[in-house]
Amino acid sequence: MTPFEGNLVFKSPYTGNTKIMVGNGGLLSTSNIGDCYLPTPSRTLCLNYVFHVPSLKQNMLSIKCLCHDNNCQVLFDDPSISIQDKDTGRGRFYFGLQVK
Numbered sequence: 001m002t003p004f005e006g007n008l009v010f011k012s013p014y015t016g017n018t019k020i021m022v023g024n025g026g027l028l029s030t031s032n033i034g035d036c037y038l039p040t041p042s043r044t045l046c047l048n049y050v051f052h053v054p055s056l057k058q059n060m061l062s063i064k065c066l067c068h069d070n071n072c073q074v075l076f077d078d079p080s081i082s083i084q085d086k087d088t089g090r091g092r093f094y095f096g097l098q099v100k
Contacts, residue, residue: 001020001030001050001051001052001053001056001059001060002036002050002051002052002053002056002059002060003052003053003054003055003056003057003058003059004052004059005031005032005052005054007036007050007052007059008032008033008034008035008036008050008052009034009035009036009037010034010035011032011033011034011035011052012032012033012034013031013032013033014030014031014032014033014051014052016030018030020051020053020056022056028053028055028056029053029054029055030051030052030053031052031053031054032051032052033049033050033051033052034049034050034052035047035048035049035050036050038066040083045066045069045070045072045083046069046070047061047065047066047069048065048069049065066083067086070083071085071086071087072084072085072086073086073089
């Protein structure tokens with residue numbers, strides 16, 4: 001999910017009635033749906049069916065969807081996160097983040 005409509009490519013208006021429940025119990029509406037691209041040092045990853053939710057404050061990423069859409073696995077280690085090719089286990093899609 002993203003609050004930024006500009007993050008979406010191949011977007012279209014969302015016509016469903018799904019609401020997004022946030023931590024305070026509030027329900028947020030979805031305006032559009034589309035794909036997003038996540039550039040990494042190795043290659044660009046694609047995220048399919050991303051909701052544009054204007055009332056969100058930050059982007060939200062589903063690790064399950066990231067892995068499904070890109071045939072990869074995400075490894076959490078202290079202090080980094082890496083994304084690796086699921087078939088080979090190699091760091092072909094390596095993407096390290098510093099976790100604080």
